[in-house]
Structure formats: structure tokens, C-alpha cells
Amino acid sequence: MSDWPRVQLHVVTGKGGTGKSTVAAALALALAGSGRSVLLCEVEGRQGIARMFDVDPLPYAERRLARGLPDAGGRAGQVHALHIDPESALLEYLAMYYKLGRAGKALDRFGVIDFATTIAPGVRDVLLTGKVFEAAQRNARNKDANTYDAIVLDAPPTGRIAQFLGVNSELAGLARVGPIKAQADKVMALLRSPRTAVHLVTVLEEMPVQETADGIAELRAAGLPVGGVVVNLVRPRDLGPGALEEVRTGDVDRTAIAEELTRATAGVTRELVDSLVAEARDHAVRRALEDAQHAVVAGLGVPTYDLPRLAGGIDRGALLELAAIMREQGLA
Amino acid sequence: MRAPRLDVDALLDDPTTGIIVCCGSGGVGKTTTSAALALRAAERGRKVVVLTIDPARRLAQSMGIERLDNTPRPVSGVQGPGSLDAMMLDMKRTFDEVVESQASPEKAKQILENPFYIALSSSFAGTQEYMAMEKLGQVHRQARAEGTHDLIVVDTPPSRSALDFLDAPERLSSFLDGRFIRLLLAPARGPARLMTAGLSVVTGALTKVLGAQVLRDMQTFVAAFDTLFGGFRQRADTTFALLQADGTAFLVVAAPEPDALREADYFVDRLTDDGMPLAGLVVNRATPKPFADLSAEEAIAVADRLRERDPASLTAGMLRLHADRVRMVEREARLRERFAVAHPRVPTAVVPAMATDVHDLTGLREIGRLLAADLVDP
Numbered sequence: 231m232s233d234w235p236r237v238q239l240h241v242v243t244g245k246g247g248t249g250k251s252t253v254a255a256a257l258a259l260a261l262a263g264s265g266r267s268v269l270l271c272e273v274e275g276r277q278g279i280a281r282m283f284d285v286d287p288l289p290y291a292e293r294r295l296a297r298g299l300p301d302a303g304g305r306a307g308q309v310h311a312l313h314i315d316p317e318s319a320l321l322e323y324l325a326m327y328y329k330l331g332r333a334g335k336a337l338d339r340f341g342v343i344d345f346a347t348t349i350a351p352g353v354r355d356v357l358l359t360g361k362v363f364e365a366a367q368r369n370a371r372n373k374d375a376n377t378y379d380a381i382v383l384d385a386p387p388t389g390r391i392a393q394f395l396g397v398n399s400e401l402a403g404l405a406r407v408g409p410i411k412a413q414a415d416k417v418m419a420l421l422r423s424p425r426t427a428v429h430l431v432t433v434l435e436e437m438p439v440q441e442t443a444d445g446i447a448e449l450r451a452a453g454l455p456v457g458g459v460v461v462n463l464v465r466p467r468d469l470g471p472g473a474l475e476e477v478r479t480g481d482v483d484r485t486a487i488a489e490e491l492t493r494a495t496a497g498v499t500r501e502l503v504d505s506l507v508a509e510a511r512d513h514a515v516r517r518a519l520e521d522a523q524h525a526v527v528a529g530l531g532v533p534t535y536d537l538p539r540l541a542g543g544i545d546r547g548a549l550l551e552l553a554a555i556m557r558e559q560g561l562a
Numbered sequence: 563m564r565a566p567r568l569d570v571d572a573l574l575d576d577p578t579t580g581i582i583v584c585c586g587s588g589g590v591g592k593t594t595t596s597a598a599l600a601l602r603a604a605e606r607g608r609k610v611v612v613l614t615i616d617p618a619r620r621l622a623q624s625m626g627i628e629r630l631d632n633t634p635r636p637v638s639g640v641q642g643p644g645s646l647d648a649m650m651l652d653m654k655r656t657f658d659e660v661v662e663s664q665a666s667p668e669k670a671k672q673i674l675e676n677p678f679y680i681a682l683s684s685s686f687a688g689t690q691e692y693m694a695m696e697k698l699g700q701v702h703r704q705a706r707a708e709g710t711h712d713l714i715v716v717d718t719p720p721s722r723s724a725l726d727f728l729d730a731p732e733r734l735s736s737f738l739d740g741r742f743i744r745l746l747l748a749p750a751r752g753p754a755r756l757m758t759a760g761l762s763v764v765t766g767a768l769t770k771v772l773g774a775q776v777l778r779d780m781q782t783f784v785a786a787f788d789t790l791f792g793g794f795r796q797r798a799d800t801t802f803a804l805l806q807a808d809g810t811a812f813l814v815v816a817a818p819e820p821d822a823l824r825e826a827d828y829f830v831d832r833l834t835d836d837g838m839p840l841a842g843l844v845v846n847r848a849t850p851k852p853f854a855d856l857s858a859e860e861a862i863a864v865a866d867r868l869r870e871r872d873p874a875s876l877t878a879g880m881l882r883l884h885a886d887r888v889r890m891v892e893r894e895a896r897l898r899e900r901f902a903v904a905h906p907r908v909p910t911a912v913v914p915a916m917a918t919d920v921h922d923l924t925g926l927r928e929i930g931r932l933l934a935a936d937l938v939d940p
């Protein structure tokens with residue numbers, strides 16, 4: 231059972247490189263069970279989705295991407311993907327709301343689109359979130375457009391997330407009254423509602439965890455709904471607390487280990503035992519740091535989900551594996 | 563295919579090496595590598611200054627640079643004949659200082675208060691990179707003039723792509739003299755006939771979308787900034803030339819991950835195209851290779867056998883950890899090999915992941931040692 235049954239828009243943020251794109255993609259697969267339809271959106275112009283799923287670069291159009299993770303009865307849903315770039319979003323916006331066919335083109339020719347989407351702060355962001363909003367607002371009356379049970383947004387990193395989503399306060403300084411402001415307000419209403427959850431991805435290191443704590447505080451201050459913390463790249467848990475302590479303090483019985491090994495395999499050397507103990511010790515030292523950071527994460531007062539670091543890296547199969555773990559833990 | 567070894571000490575000891583720039587995608591260890599190289603160079607006798615960008619708090623504290631004051635400060639605890647100064651870049655302040663140095667006081671004030679300037683100087687994609695270069699230019703001029711330093715080590719901002727660092731000045735200056743900005747200036751500069759039909763369509767549309775106030779703010783900003791454009795472009799060009807000069811060495815830092823190595827790959831190509839001096843690749847946080855030669859499959863098989871007898875077996879846990887590590891090592895070796903095939907001549911240093919974080923001089927010294935050690939195949 232999902233911890234987030236009312237959430238329609240899942241925003242995934244986190245420090246750079248902690249696994250936002252991976253988590254967003256796996257979450258989309260996890261949500262797309264039992265015939266449910268999910269849209270996975272990317273806004274940073276990096277074509278990360280295409281790379282993860284090994285398909286051609288995505289256009290500014292919704293494309294079928296993959297079958298979701300099947301439910302217990304074997305029924306899956308469908309994940310669509312959309313790559314949102316601000317230029318296309320602005321042109322579409324102008325065409326849709328202002329019927330600016332010719333003028334829209336002229337704007338482009340005069341470099342205005344470039345200008346507006348690079349500098350006018352918030353304009354770029356409201357265009358990106360505006361497109362997500364548009365997809366979220368669709369209903370059965372939009373006959374020729376897809377409708378989605380859930381949308382997952384692979385969002386900018388924690389450092390920029392409140393600004394990115396808090397579009398209207400940013401805009402206030404510039405577009406105090408303009409129509410873009412009205413659009414921003416509508417988007418904001420969705421973002422601040424219980425239909426949205428902002429999940430933060432972290433790894434168990436000091437800086438990312440600190441950034442997560444700061445991010446949560448900032449999101450709350452902006453009135454944005456904080457979802458869960460996804461702890462990614464968790465090292466294997468093959469040693470229990472007692473064993474870790476033993477290994478860390480160097481208090482292991484090498485003879486016993488050698489004997490145990492000899493019972494199960496041939497050719498056990500002193501070197502093998504030493505190597506295993508040394509490796510386990512490195513691991514135990516790292517785990518101690520991880521556990522300390524995990525305690526900090528647990529103290530943040532939001533639900534947390536743990537995803538293992540998969541030694542083989544990330545491919546389609548790995549994403550499904552992570553999706554299954556998410557479903558088990560209740561993120562999806 | 564094995565990459566040639568990067569001889570870090572030769573690079574640091576070479577008196578003609580004047581600037582080392584550490585580039586790479588986000589989170590790979592640029593700041594750590596810059597600080598470690600700077601410390602090692604200082605302890606080997608050079609007069610070093612390191613420009614860091616957003617170092618982790620504890621690292622900044624241990625280097626005495628937790629204050630963002632944009633001025634290099636001596637780092638204490640350096641062992642050896644050289645010296646090390648460090649600073650943390652304050653992007654906004656650097657930008658403000660450029661404006662102040664280029665404009666009259668009233669004009670500077672007008673610019674600094676304009677909402678578009680505030681937006682540009684704090685959130686324009688590329689501003690941080692541009693300012694890092696600007697600061698590098700300043701520190702370099704000062705080092706030349708006063709003989710304060712003979713080596714500058716530069717960290718780069720946590721951008722998603724290493725290329726951003728090279729592209730930023732061009733992005734900013736082409737933005738600043740972009741078509742639209744010139745258009746906004748046209749009415750102020752010339753006769754009304756320049757107000758073409760096209761422009762009125764544009765301003766009409768913009769007013770509709772953004773509102774008239776925004777357009778007025780934009781126009782004020784652009785008019786005030788106009789006289790500075792030339793200066794900005796010129797400064798960017800000078801620094802860019804500095805990066806292409808012989809005394810500069812680029813180090814590309816990457817994690818042994820497909821994304822980071824792909825970025826490194828683009829970056830190396832780009833440096834070559836731009837005639838920028840590439841010193842080598844640093845593969846940071848590599849999984850250390852176990853010294854026992856037991857395959858992952860075998861380790862798992864033995865672990866399974868042990869667990870059948872004793873589900874809580876410590877030895878089985880250790881074997882499983884070993885298997886995990888072997889798999890990581892093998893995967894990373896494949897990724898590095900792929901890079902080496904594409905760039906067979908790029909010298910490489912491999913720095914293993916340490917069990918703990920790097921947040922003091924002792925940690926930096928250890929990273930420096932590992933950088934200089936021959937660990938291409940750790």
C-alpha cells in the first residue's frame with residue numbers, strides 16, 4: 231500500500247549526482263502497475279531518460295517509454311516520457327493562451343525567447359512547471375491528449391528546487407501583475423496542494439544529508455509539500471551491527487575464519503583471510519559513517535526509503551529492481 | 563588498453579605550470595582534488611593559491627576559509643618549504659566588483675539595484691563559471707604584479723557538465739550583446755525609424771505576457787549596462803586566452819561512473835578542439851581492488867555454502883562483501899578501459915575511495931599522495 235495515495239504529482243529532487251534521475255525513472259515504473267498510466271518528465275535538457283532507457287533523444291512530445299512494473303496479478307501500466315524545454319514551452323504557451331502565431335515567430339526571430347527563457351527569472355521555471363501543470367490538469371474531456379494517473383518530475387537539484395517550484399514569489403519582483411503571474415498562481419495552487427509531494431534523494435554522506443535537511447526546511451518555508459527522503463546507493467547490509475563492531479575494532483578471529491572457509495572450499499590462504507578482513511574493515515568504517523548519517527535522516531521527521539547500490543550499474547532491469555523495492559517500502 | 567600514467571609530481575614541480583584547473587561533472591571530487599593538489603604543491607615548495615567553490619563546511623574550516631570574503635588567506639599547518647593561500651569564491655560579490663570597477667558610482671548603484679541585474683548576477687546559468695574565471699584573471703594579475711604566488715589551482719562550480727566552465731563566458735557575453743538586448747536599446751540610441759514594425763509586434767507581445775513594468779525594468783537595466791558590455795567581453799576574452807596559454811594545465815576529474823566518464827570524454831574532446839592544454843584525467847573514488855584473487859561467483863558460492871550451515875556466519879558476510887567489491891572493480895575497470903580506447907594518450911591517475919570523508923589537511927595530504935602514486939591499476 232502506497233504511503234502517498236492522494237499524490238498525483240511526484241517531484242524528485244536531491245543534491246546533484248545522488249540519483250534523482252534514477253529514482254524518478256524507477257518511481258515512474260513503480261507507479262505504473264495495474265493498468266495505471268504515468269508520465270515521466272525531464273526539464274534539465276539532459277536527455278537522461280533517453281539514456282537510461284536506451285532510446286532516441288526525446289522530443290517535446292509525450293512518447294510511450296516502457297511498460298511499468300507488473301502488479302501481483304501480472305498487470306502492468308504504461309510509462310510515457312516528456313522532455314520539456316523552455317523555448318518550446320514558451321512558444322506553445324504563447325500559441326495556446328495568446329493565439330500568438332505570427333508574433334510568437336517574431337519573438338523567436340528577435341531573440342526574445344532566448345532572452346526571456348534565460349534571464350527573466352521565474353519565467354523559465356513557470357514555463358517548465360506550467361507544462362507539467364497542463365499535463366496534470368487534463369481530464370477525459372481533452373479527447374486527443376493523454377491523461378495520466380500520476381506524473382513524476384525529474385526536477386532540478388535541491389539547491390534550486392524551492393526557487394524552481396516557488397515560481398510566483400520569485401516572479402513577484404519582476405512580473406508583479408502580468409498575465410504570466412496569473413499562470414504562475416495557478417501552477418502554485420497545484421504545487422502547494424496535497425496532490426503534490428516533493429521527494430528528496432540523498433546518499434549517506436555529510437554534504438548531501440545536510441543539503442537534504444536544508445532543502446526540507448526551505449520547502450516547508452515556501453509552503454511546498456515535502457514527500458519522502460529516498461536514501462540511495464546504500465551499501466550492502468551483509469554484516470549485522472555486532473559483526474561490524476567486531477570487524478571495526480580489529481577483534482576478529484582469523485583462525486576461525488580460515489577454518490570455516492576451509493570447510494567450504496579448497497585453497498584457502500592466509501592472504502585470502504587477510505584480504506577479507508581488510509575489506510570488511512573498510513566497509514565497517516564506511517558503514518559507521520553511513521549509520522550516523524542515517525540517524526540524521528531518520529531525525530528529519532519524514533518517511534524514508536532505502537535503495538541499494540546495485541553493483542552492476544543502472545539499466546532497464548536495474549530500474550525495475552529499484553521500482554519493486556519502492557513498491558515494497560510504500561513509496562509507490 | 564591501459565592509459566599512460568599521470569605524473570602529478572612532475573606537473574606540480576614544473577615551474578612553468580602556473581595554473582591548474584580542475585574540471586568535471588557534479589560531485590566527482592573537484593574541490594577535494596584542487597585542495598589536495600594545492601597542498602601537495604605547497605609542501606613540495608611552490609607558492610600556491612587555491613580558489614575553491616562551495617567546499618564542504620568542515621573542509622573550509624580546516625583550511626580557514628569559512629568566511630566568504632573573496633580574499634586569499636594563508637592556510638596554517640602546511641608542512642614544507644612552500645606556502646598555501648586559499649579562498650572561497652563569492653560569486654555575487656565578484657560580479658558586483660566588476661560592475662563597480664567599470665561604471666561610475668551612481669551608475670553602478672543603479673545597476674546593482676535593478677531586479678534584472680540581481681537575477682542575472684545570482685541565477686543566470688553560467689554566472690558562477692564566469693565569475694570563477696574573472697576571479698582567476700584577477701588573482702593571476704595580482705600574482706604577476708606582486709610575485710605573491712607562482713601556482714594557482716582553480717576549482718570549478720558544481721555544474722552538471724564540465725563543459726559549462728568553458729562555455730560560460732561566451733554564453734554570458736553573447737547574451738549581453740544578443741539581438742534582443744540591442745533591440746531594446748535601439749529606441750534609446752537612434753531615431754524613431756528604428757522602431758520597426760517587427761519590434762512593435764515584439765514589445766506588444768511581451769507587454770501582454772510579462773506586463774509593461776517588466777519591460778520597463780528590462781529597458782532600464784539594458785541601458786545602464788550598455789556601456790559595460792565591451793568591458794565584460796574583453797575581460798572574458800583575456801581570461802580565456804590565459805586558459806589557452808602554455809602555463810595552464812587542465813585536469814579532468816571523474817568518478818568511475820558512466821555519466822561522469824561520458825562528460826569527461828566530451829570535455830577532453832572539447833579541450834583538444836579549443837587548443838586547451840590537457841594534463842590528464844583523475845578517476846576519483848575508485849573502488850579499491852582487493853588483494854586476494856577470488857572471483858565474485860566463487861565468493862558467492864562459498865558464502866551460500868557457509869550460510870546453509872550457519873545463517874549468521876560472519877565469514878559468509880565478508881565473502882558477500884568481497885563479491886560486491888570485485889563486481890564494482892570489474893565494472894569500473896571496463897568503464898576506464900572504454901575511456902582509454904577513445905583517448906589512448908590521456909594520462910590518468912586513479913584515486914581510490916577512502917573509507918572516511920576528506921575534511922582536513924591530513925585527508926588532503928593522503929589524497930595528494932594517492933594522486934601522485936602509480937595506481938592506474940590499483
Ligand SMILES: Nc1ncnc2c1ncn2[C@@H]1O[C@H](COP(=O)(O)OP(=O)(O)OP(=O)(O)O)[C@@H](O)[C@H]1O
Nearest residue numbers: 246247248249250251252463538539540544819821
Ligand atoms: N541505486 C543505484 N545503484 C547503482 N548506481 C546508481 C544507483 N542510483 C544511481 N546510480 C548511478 O549514479 C549515477 C548518478 O545517478 P543519476 O544520474 O540518477 O543522478 P542525478 O541526481 O540525476 O544526477 P544529476 O544531478 O547529474 O542530474 C548514475 O551513473 C547512475 O547510474
Ligand SMILES: Nc1ncnc2c1ncn2[C@@H]1O[C@H](COP(=O)(O)OP(=O)(O)OP(=O)(O)O)[C@@H](O)[C@H]1O
Nearest residue numbers: 588589590591592593594720847914915916919920
Ligand atoms: N577519494 C575520495 N575518497 C573518499 N571521499 C572522497 C574522495 N574524494 C572526494 N571525497 C568526498 O566526496 C565528497 C564530494 O567531493 P567534492 O566536494 O570534492 O566534489 P565536487 O566535485 O567538488 O562536488 P561539487 O560538484 O558539488 O562541487 C566530499 O564529501 C569529499 O570528502
Ligand SMILES: [Mg+2]
Nearest residue numbers: 250251252278
Ligand atoms: Mg539527473
Ligand SMILES: [Mg+2]
Nearest residue numbers: 592593615616
Ligand atoms: Mg565542489
